[in-house]
Amino acid sequence: MLVAPPALDVPRAKIPVFAPYVGVDTLKHLTDALDVGWLGMGATTKDFEDRIAAYLELDGRYVVATNTGTSALHIALLAAGVGPGDEVITPSFNYVADHQAIRATGAAAVMCDIRDEDLGLDVDVVRSLITPRTKAIIPLHFSGIPCRIDELYALANERGLRVIEDACHAFGSTVRGAKIGSFGDIACFSFDPVKIITSIDGGCVVVNDRDALERLHRLRLLGVDKDTTLRYKNKRAWDYDVVSEGYRYHLTNIMASVGVSQIKRVAEFIRSRQAICARYSAAFDGIPGLRVLRRAYDDVSPFIYSLRVLDGAREALIEHLAALDVEVGIHFVPVHRHTYFATARRSPMPVTDRVVDEVLTLPLHSLMPEAAVERVIDGVRSFYGR
């Protein structure tokens, strides 16, 4: 049985914002994994980790697969030594996963404004937020577009801070030719249902030393020592010790089998998305009332295509596109506006407060049918009388 993306070349089918690409190859990996009969964390989890390491071209760095990107962020923070009394700086223009992961360690999330140019952390504002309690910074590579990570690492080194890159949108994005995750301190990725590659739900942490790797192995599985090596052979250790706090954050063989099937095709998925984003930007650039985030996408592994709609026209454009059966999304509601985080320490938010009323996420799928791409382009252009 073929499970393929919705038949979007049907002229009037609704075009969803997200459409995971799941083909027969994924089904084969899944049924093979079920046939092995070892459903929990095991050899396929290790295979997925090895393939992530190979794809990211890691050298002296290590991958720990987790059950979500959020759990990856949580144990990455713990491995970096973040805990009660500490502060961690991250953008408000972000998914709330980061802020919840920070709070789960007992630390406080401190929210920072972004740069108008690339919607990444504003390093000067980060500097103004640093206090003796600051332990780490979590920059976000929004939509897959690398933020100004060099400047951030320079600041972190100067002030002795850890950096945990939220690369959940950026699996395969590069900085000067090096894949995000292959350099620097710690990076976290997500393989949730709508990401460029999915393991249904899943994520991983990339670290640069073996002690951190071992700490992450324990944090991922209830603080249990010794168990990982045996589980990677589809076996269990019956005599074990518990040596730290820990969680049930591991990725199972079954989920990993989906991830393995997807990572085999990641280059093809990314190429198709880059081409669509470049076409979108070429079609919208220069229309008064619209602002594209990027024109060239060679260094971007685009998770979403986000466009800035100026002059308060976003709601009207959304209605116009809805009438054409083109679905859109909004990334993000800024975290400082959520009830639970409303009193958290933060910088002034002039850029964030403006940008969140402008951003609009257009449909972007791996191997998106040409007719669907054209309908999205025509839909947006027709709103502006083009």
Ligand SMILES: Cc1ncc(COP(=O)(O)O)c(C=O)c1O
């Ligand atoms: C920026 C960002 N960080 C973290 C996450 C959390 O990843 P997950 O959904 O795998 O827990 C997401 C998920 O969409 C995200 O967009």
